[in-house]
Amino acid sequence: MYKEILDKILEFDHICIFRHQKPDGDAMFSALALNQFISDNFPHKKTRICGSDEYDIISRNDKVSDRFIRDSLAFILDTSTSARIDDSRALKAKYTIKIDHHPYGEDYADQNHVKTKAAAAAELLTEILFSKYFKGYAVSPETCRYLYYGIVTDTLNFKTTNTTADTFKTAAKLITKGDIQVSDSYEYLFTDDVSVFNKVSKxxxxxxxxxxxxxxxxxxxxxxxxxxxxxxxxxxxxxxxxxxxxxxxxxxxxxxxxxxxxxxxxxxxxxxxxxxxxxxxxxxxxxxxxxxxxxxxxxxxxxxxxxxxx
Ligand SMILES: [Mn+2]
CATH class of the missing domain: 3.10.310.30 (Diaminopimelate Epimerase; Chain A, domain 1)
Structure with a gap:
């Protein structure tokens, strides 16, 4: 069924990637990963990462016109209901694909890929990009790093109750293919300035x-x-x-x-x-x-x- 995702990527030249309001690491890094994958493999396609809210580690909010959205394939990542999308124009896209892992969501898209057993949307996205349907396409080290960051942030470094053996298998694959230094990632994602440390004490x-x-x-x-x-x-x-x-x-x-x-x-x-x-x-x-x-x-x-x- 992931073949349907690839078919749509091949069909469209304009692709928008949306995520939920107040994006967390899973939402933002999944968007960056998918954007990276598409630009690496289809450099002629125009992609936009859409949203207005910021995420504290890294944010990307591309300017996008109503017209661009109307002509595009829209991915909506890590977002269970349409009200939670960080740009209400998302469903105006010509074709929409939801990729998510939240339970009790809403099938608001043309394709709804929801795996509640996945610890992160990034875990499901990894499964999709490494599936047999995508075999001829490269998942670059940079894409792997973004996917890994999505998984690590949503599981609080593999501590949450939805962390499974599959989460670790997925992470191990990304660490290998992305040449990831686990401790460097931890430092990047989980350390704060001393001023934050002091506020947290309060x-x-x-x-x-x-x-x-x-x-x-x-x-x-x-x-x-x-x-x-x-x-x-x-x-x-x-x-x-x-x-x-x-x-x-x-x-x-x-x-x-x-x-x-x-x-x-x-x-x-x-x-x-x-x-x-x-x-x-x-x-x-x-x-x-x-x-x-x-x-x-x-x-x-x-x-x-x-x-x-x-
Ligand atoms: Mn998530």
Missing amino acids: IRNELKLREKFGFILLDQKKLTKIEMDASEAKNHITELGTIRNINIWAFAVENNEHLFDVSVRSKRNYTINGFCREYGGGGHTNAAGAKDLTKNQLNELFDALTNASK
Whole structure:
């Protein structure tokens, strides 16, 4: 079935690559990888990486006209629902292909390739590019590096519950073909400036515990004090993943509309995406979130998560 993807790449001269809003490493690096693969193998095709939100390690947002999009094949990567795409024009493309690994998504594209067992969209994209259908085409070291970075960031360096033997097999292939130095990649993706380290110390002090549920809630006053914006602060939910005594943890920040965006994570035996879906959000079994909750809704959600954590 991946042959259908290749057929469309061959058919179109204009290709747009979209990803989700507030892109993470998986979204951004998958886009860079696919773009690299297409430019390496089809240098005459015009490709654009589309979106407006930035990712902190590396961002690329090409300018693209409505007309270019209308004439193009659009890939939409790592994005479960059409509302989450970081450019609402994506579905105006002549033909659309979704490549994703989130459960409970929406089949918004002409082709929908979703593998929920994949730890990252980049893992599925690797499977596609190394499949027999793509045999005559080169997956360059640079493409391999981007794919590897997507997998490593989405699995927090192979620690998340969706990391499988296949994830490691895929990574091993990319390390070999991309001549990747694992420790260099770790340094590139996971180290921060000392100023961030100091801010994180302040964030850690905000931890509250209820039963086996741990959470950090940063309103705008606290965000100002820590000198972090909401989306940057929320990335540090990973800090809570190191605590043994809790089963479910959450990180909530007050956004500019004075509503709360929340990320929720859990240990393997605790399913939390259903709770987030009740508030219009979603995600994976052990990693999910919801946006624009009122304070009351946030309290309700935290009560439910407290109960579920026991
Ligand atoms: Mn992902």
